[in-house]
Amino acid sequence: MENEVNTLVKLTWFDKIFKPQVITLANGHSTIRRRSRAPLIVLLLAVAIYLSLAATGFSLAVVITKFDKLLDLFVKLFHPKWDFFDKVVGPLVDTIKMSILGTVIGCLLALPVAVLSSTNIDKSRVIVSVCRFILALIRTLPTLVIALVCALVFGLGTFAGTLAISVFTFGIVAKMLYESIETIDMGPFEAMEAMGANKFQAFWSACVPQILPVYLSHSLYCFEMNVRASAILGYVGAGGLGITINERIGWRDYNGLGMVLLTLFVVVVAIEFFSEYLRKKLS
Amino acid sequence: MAEKLEKLEKKLDEKLTAAEMYAQRPRKWWLYLLIVLILAALIGWSGSSIHYEGLTVTGRSVAQGVVSGVTHPDLKLMFGTGDTDVPFLLLQTMAIAVLGTLFGAILAIPFAFLASTNIMPKPIAYLFRIVILLIRTIPSLVWALMWIRVTGPGAACGVITQSVCSIGMISKMYITAIEDLDTRILESLDAMGCTPFQKIRYGVIPQLTASFISTTIYRFDINLKDATTLGIVGAGGIGASLVQCLNSRRWAMVGAFVWGLMVLVLIIEFLSTRIRKKLARGE
Amino acid sequence: MIEFKNVYKTYPNGFTALKDVNLKIEQGEFVAIIGLSGAGKSTILRCINRMHDITKGTLTVDGVDVNSLRGAELRRFRRKVGMIFQSFNLVSRSTAIKNVLTADVPDMSFFKVLFGIFSKDQKMRALESLDKVGILDKAYTRCDQLSGGQQQRVALARTLNQNPKIILADEPVASLDPITARQVMQDFVRINKDYNISILLNIHHIDLALQYCDRVIGVRAGEIVFDGPASTITQEQIDYVYNGTKAPVLGDGE
Numbered sequence: 171m172e173n174e175v176n177t178l179v180k181l182t183w184f185d186k187i188f189k190p191q192v193i194t195l196a197n198g199h200s201t202i203r204r205r206s207r208a209p210l211i212v213l214l215l216a217v218a219i220y221l222s223l224a225a226t227g228f229s230l231a232v233v234i235t236k237f238d239k240l241l242d243l244f245v246k247l248f249h250p251k252w253d254f255f256d257k258v259v260g261p262l263v264d265t266i267k268m269s270i271l272g273t274v275i276g277c278l279l280a281l282p283v284a285v286l287s288s289t290n291i292d293k294s295r296v297i298v299s300v301c302r303f304i305l306a307l308i309r310t311l312p313t314l315v316i317a318l319v320c321a322l323v324f325g326l327g328t329f330a331g332t333l334a335i336s337v338f339t340f341g342i343v344a345k346m347l348y349e350s351i352e353t354i355d356m357g358p359f360e361a362m363e364a365m366g367a368n369k370f371q372a373f374w375s376a377c378v379p380q381i382l383p384v385y386l387s388h389s390l391y392c393f394e395m396n397v398r399a400s401a402i403l404g405y406v407g408a409g410g411l412g413i414t415i416n417e418r419i420g421w422r423d424y425n426g427l428g429m430v431l432l433t434l435f436v437v438v439v440a441i442e443f444f445s446e447y448l449r450k451k452l453s
Numbered sequence: 454m455a456e457k458l459e460k461l462e463k464k465l466d467e468k469l470t471a472a473e474m475y476a477q478r479p480r481k482w483w484l485y486l487l488i489v490l491i492l493a494a495l496i497g498w499s500g501s502s503i504h505y506e507g508l509t510v511t512g513r514s515v516a517q518g519v520v521s522g523v524t525h526p527d528l529k530l531m532f533g534t535g536d537t538d539v540p541f542l543l544l545q546t547m548a549i550a551v552l553g554t555l556f557g558a559i560l561a562i563p564f565a566f567l568a569s570t571n572i573m574p575k576p577i578a579y580l581f582r583i584v585i586l587l588i589r590t591i592p593s594l595v596w597a598l599m600w601i602r603v604t605g606p607g608a609a610c611g612v613i614t615q616s617v618c619s620i621g622m623i624s625k626m627y628i629t630a631i632e633d634l635d636t637r638i639l640e641s642l643d644a645m646g647c648t649p650f651q652k653i654r655y656g657v658i659p660q661l662t663a664s665f666i667s668t669t670i671y672r673f674d675i676n677l678k679d680a681t682t683l684g685i686v687g688a689g690g691i692g693a694s695l696v697q698c699l700n701s702r703r704w705a706m707v708g709a710f711v712w713g714l715m716v717l718v719l720i721i722e723f724l725s726t727r728i729r730k731k732l733a734r735g736e
Numbered sequence: 737m738i739e740f741k742n743v744y745k746t747y748p749n750g751f752t753a754l755k756d757v758n759l760k761i762e763q764g765e766f767v768a769i770i771g772l773s774g775a776g777k778s779t780i781l782r783c784i785n786r787m788h789d790i791t792k793g794t795l796t797v798d799g800v801d802v803n804s805l806r807g808a809e810l811r812r813f814r815r816k817v818g819m820i821f822q823s824f825n826l827v828s829r830s831t832a833i834k835n836v837l838t839a840d841v842p843d844m845s846f847f848k849v850l851f852g853i854f855s856k857d858q859k860m861r862a863l864e865s866l867d868k869v870g871i872l873d874k875a876y877t878r879c880d881q882l883s884g885g886q887q888q889r890v891a892l893a894r895t896l897n898q899n900p901k902i903i904l905a906d907e908p909v910a911s912l913d914p915i916t917a918r919q920v921m922q923d924f925v926r927i928n929k930d931y932n933i934s935i936l937l938n939i940h941h942i943d944l945a946l947q948y949c950d951r952v953i954g955v956r957a958g959e960i961v962f963d964g965p966a967s968t969i970t971q972e973q974i975d976y977v978y979n980g981t982k983a984p985v986l987g988d989g990e
Contacts, residue, residue, distance in 0.1 A: 197972055213459075219555065222548035225610035225687065233613060236603045243599055267499035274496055285784045310718035311711075312692070314594075314682040316541070318699055319519060323512040328503045357825030358838075361891075364785055366814035367842040371849055402592040406696075411936045412594075419598045435590045468874060471863035475856075478833075479876055 209214075243424055250428035258414065258433045265410035266437070268331045268403070269396040275332070276339025279390040283340075284347035289372065290356055302348075308341035313399055317408040328409035335400055339392050346388045347381075354380040383452045390445040397441055401434055515702070522704030523711060529711040537694065539713040545608055545692035547717070549659055549683070550676040553615020557676075558669040561620045565627030572631065582628075589621030599689040608689030615676050615683075623672050630664040667732045674725045681714055737762055738784060738934070739904065743793035753779040754790070755958040764932040766842075766925065768945035768966070771955035771977055777938040779961055780955065781904045782895070783799040784936070785817040786810055790844060801935065811842060818895030820937075822907035824887045828880040831869065832890045835879060839897035865897040866890070869923055885916030896931075903927070905937035909944065917941075921948045942974060 188205040222228075286292050289299040316337050320330035358376035367375070404412020411434060418427040469477070481592045509515075567573055568581035595615040604610045639656045647655070684692025691710055700704040738761040743768040745754035753776045759766055771824045783795060786802050795802045795970075797817070804864050805813050826835045841849055848854075854862075855987045866872045869889040871882075879887055888908060895903055905924070909917035925948050928935045945952055946966050953978050954962030954977035 195606075217658060218551055222551045224553060225545045225548035226612050228552060228609040228612045232604055232609065240599065240603045243602060245458070253486060264502060267502055270495055270499040271503055306722070307715060307717060310678070310715040310722075312678060312682040312714075314685060314692075315699075316713075318696060320514045322699070323508060323513070324584060325506055325509040327506070329505055332503050355825075355828070357821060357823050360787075361819065361825035361894075362823060362838060362841070364787060364814060364817075364819035364843060365812040365839055365895075367838075368811060370846075371841045371844075374849055375841045376827055379830050381836075383829065390965045398590065398592060415592075415595060419595075430593055431595070431716045435587060438590045471867050472874060473859055474863050474872055474875055475860055477876075478859075 172384045240287050245423035247341050247428040247431065249425055250432050251423075251425040252429065253430040254426045255433065258411070258430050261404070261409075261411045261414045262433055262437065264328050265404075265412075266397065268335060268410055269327050269393060269400045272332045272335025272400070273389060273393045273396050274338040277385075279336070279340045279344050279346035280347060281385065282291055282352060284344045287348040288346065288351040290354070291377065305341055305344050308337060309345065311337075313338045314403065314406055317403045318406040321407040324410070326407040331400060331403045331408035331410055334403060334408060335396050338399065339396060342395075343388050343392050346391075347385055350384040350388070351377075351381055387452045390449055392439075394442050394445050397438055416439070455506060478556060506654075516706040518702055519707065520707070520710070522708035524708070525705055526708030526712050527705035527711070528623060531713060532707055533714065539691070539709050542691040542694060542710075542715050543713050546680045546692075547677065547721075549608055549611040549615060549680045549688075549690055550673055551679070552612045554619055554673040554676050556612070556616035557619025558623055558665070560616060561624040561627055562622040562665075564620055568624065568629040569628050571634070585624050587619055589625070593618045593683065594686055597683050597686050601687060606687035606689075607652055611683045611688035611690055614688055615680065619672050619676060621676070623668055625725065626668040626671075627661075627665060628670070630661055635662055663732050667729045670725050670732075674722055677721050678718060681718075737796075737798060738936075739794075739796045740780075740827060741794045741796075743783065744791045745776075745783060753958050754783070757960055759953070759960065759963070761934060761936065763934055764928070765934050766928045766948075767934075767936045767948045767953060768949035768951070769936065769953045770940075770942060770945050772979060773907050773940075775955045776956055776958040778906055779958075781819075781906055781936060781938060784902070784904055785814050785819060787819075797893055799931075802983045805944065806901060815842060815898055816899035816901045818898055818903040818906045818933075819897055820888070820891055820905035822910045824884075824891045826879045826887055826889075826890055826894075829878065831876050831878055832861050832882070832893075833859065833875045836865055837892055839865075839894050850874060858954045862893075862897055865893040868896055868927070869893045876926050883916070884912050885920060888912065888916075888920050889923065892920075892927070896927065900933060902934045902936070905935065907938050907940060910940055917944065924948065942978075966971070 184207060185204055190202045190204045192202050194200040198297055240328075243271055283305065286297055287305065290299055292298050317330060317334035320333045324330050326335065342353075354377060356377075359372050362372035362376045363369075401411045402415070404410045404414070405416050407413070411430065415427065416428055418424070418430060431445055500614055534540065536542075564581060564585060568578050568585060570578045572578075573581075593614060597610060600610050600614050600617075604613060634657065636662070639652055642656045644654045680690045680692075681695075682692045684694065685692040685696050687693060691714060695707065695710040695714070698704075698710065738759070740757045743754055743757040744752070746752045747978060757780065759780075769780060771777050779788060782803060783790050784797065784802070786805065790803055795839040796815070800813065802813070827838075837854050839862075840854065863872060863875055866875050869892050871886055871889050871893070874890075876885060880889060882890065903924075908924070909920050912920060921944055924935055924937065927933055937949070939949075946969070951958060951965050952962065952964065952966045952969055954973065956977055958977060961977055962969060
């Protein structure tokens with residue numbers, strides 16, 4: 171009986187502790203029901219929440235009693251100081267410039283690395299693992315920390331921001347891209363090899379036409395994220411809108427901040443709309 | 454007239470020769486040229502205001518410091534148990550992400566249902582979409598700076614910031630899941646004579662849980678990375694200490710923080726990807 | 737002329753796919769290889785253009801020992817041998833003509849490949865190849881908008897565009913519906929007669945093989961158990977090839 175049960179379903183360590191229930195019908199046929207994991211998960215979650223509350227000192231009461239402060243702030247945000255617009259344009263343009271250049275540099279670097287990290291094209295396990303590990307490490311570093319280090323090394327300004335965005339883009343686009351490359355149809359590649367093409371010719375004619383639209387789509391998506399992300403890089407001195415935001419908050423000029431955020435909102439929505447349109451065209 | 458039509462039809466029926474087909478080929482080179490020109494112009498424009506001004510006076514020493522810090526981290530800090538040591542700060546960062554994600558995931562549910570076009574009338578749905586977009590566009594750092602006015606600096610501020618920030622992306626993904634609902638199941642439940650409540654319990658919830666949980670776990674991944682930077686504005690977690698050490702150039706401590714951060718994020722990313730893969734396969 | 741002499745093929749996992757295969761195929765023959773799945777049909781085809789290596793014996797094509805070819809020599813040899821696949825293996829996002837043009841890629845310089853520059857002459861030849869299989873009007877249509885039969889014809893045009901002396905077709909009609917399958921088989925017959933190209937095809941459906949091909953080779957567990965004109969094969973011999981199970985006929989559903 172035990173053996174029979176084992177062959178039916180692959181048992182995990184969980185099932186070895188909580189033995190599956192065997193249900194036998196009146197006619198002698200039987201099936202097994204694995205114990206639900208839900209109670210264990212709920213228990214773990216409850217413990218995690220309890221510990222987290224203790225570690226953060228979060229209390230809902232404070233939030234509710236002092237909520238009016240936030241409301242005040244919001245009222246001011248929704249009454250933006252319109253004439254502040256002139257001072258927003260400059261940093262905003264800087265932010266967009268940083269995002270464009272950072273995205274382009276990051277994406278160009280990402281393409282070869284993504285190809286080297288795809289198991290269906292790169293047959294060397296060692297190169298694949300090394301590339302993926304480096305990418306994973308790069309992705310763990312917060313963009314703001316990279317920006318701060320860049321600002322310390324290269325001085326305050328847009329160059330540091332561009333560099334930080336490039337690094338961030340490189341990590342994320344390369345990952346999305348190698349995941350997509352692994353799903354492409356390798357049939358055309360085989361056909362090219364059967365026709366007498368060498369590896370480069372086969373890759374370029376059979377794989378690149380499949381990769382290219384995905385690559386452009388990922389790049390556009392990343393550009394959307396970068397515009398939003400680069401808006402705050404100025405906080406650590408890496409140029410762009412973040413400097414203005416930091417300044418407005420420092421002076422408690424929430425009407426001015428409202429104007430900055432409104433402009434950012436309009437630009438982000440416009441870029442997202444445009445990029446989504448392009449991405450739909452690509453697929 | 455009829456004669457003309459007949460002629461036209463005849464012309465359409467005629468087989469084209471290869472030369473005629475070649476003459477009719479779509480000519481798209483101008484489109485490609487246009488795209489290349491636009492791209493070149495964009496890159497040129499954005500490069501115009503980003504200048505490399507060489508290293509700062511201390512740039513070289515900062516770069517060397519970072520390298521030496523990462524290669525020789527402060528081990529006492531890294532494995533200490535006090536509340537300024539790496540393990541505690543990492544736990545606190547994780548606690549912020551756990552609570553922030555959980556609250557965000559719960560708060561996002563009403564938003565998502567209110568913004569789904571297949572449940573709500575279109576005007577209401579679009580109104581809520583704009584609200585969601587607003588939440589998403591305001592950078593998390595700015596949210597944190599605003600919430601600090603309510604909760605004061607500390608981890609609690611991080612929690613509430615992430616709860617709000619997460620609503621944007623989580624509800625966006627929830628909406629996709631809700632709009633993909635398979636309504637044929639509801640029809641069959643209707644045919645069995647189920648009440649609306651029963652229909653939701655057995656027709657809607659089972660379809661949504663897996664993708665909702667998957668979204669939440671994915672967001673936890675993002676929130677954890679985000680929580681590491683929130684500290685920069687005083688919202689708790691490891692970020693504050695990391696930035697302080699960077700600014701005061703205590704490289705060994707920087708190294709300890711960076712290592713701790715990388716290991717934590719890598720582990721969480723690995724686990725989250727595994728769980729989401731399992732969920733996608735329906736285990 | 738293709739000649740197998742005592743050819744053995746063992747896969748790295750220890751499975752012996754071909755046992756002592758002896759074959760001789762003259763230029764311009766139209767040969768069907770029949771047998772159960774896993775009997776070694778694909779292996780025979782893929783050894784001819786060295787997509788697989790043989791383990792023992794000699795395999796010569798037009799007097800060239802295939803197994804001795806290396807690198808550029810092998811690629812030059814493959815130019816003369818076209819291959820057709822069950823799943824078409826087209827770049828489905830590209831237009832039909834772009835797929836056909838890829839047949840010229842192996843002979844082009846690095847930079848022409850890099851930027852995808854084809855001469856007018858090459859484009860005209862590609863269009864003529866498409867015309868030979870009767871889908872010239874779809875030349876500038878993306879392949880993912882073509883039906884299965886049309887896609888297989890694009891693949892056929894791509895192969896014709898490399899001017900092969902031999903075409904190897906691996907289950908060319910297995911993923912097509914019965915009517916299209918017959919049309920594609922007729923295309924093969926026409927190409928075989930008009931251009932005197934040898935055609936070897938693996939085929940699952942015994943009735944198609946008997947109807948369209950001149951010669952039938954039956955493979956069972958890696959050995960050739962029948963080799964002769966399609967008209968002479970008897971029901972017993974067919975049963976033997978298929979190991980007693982019923983031979984699949986078109987329209988059975990796989």
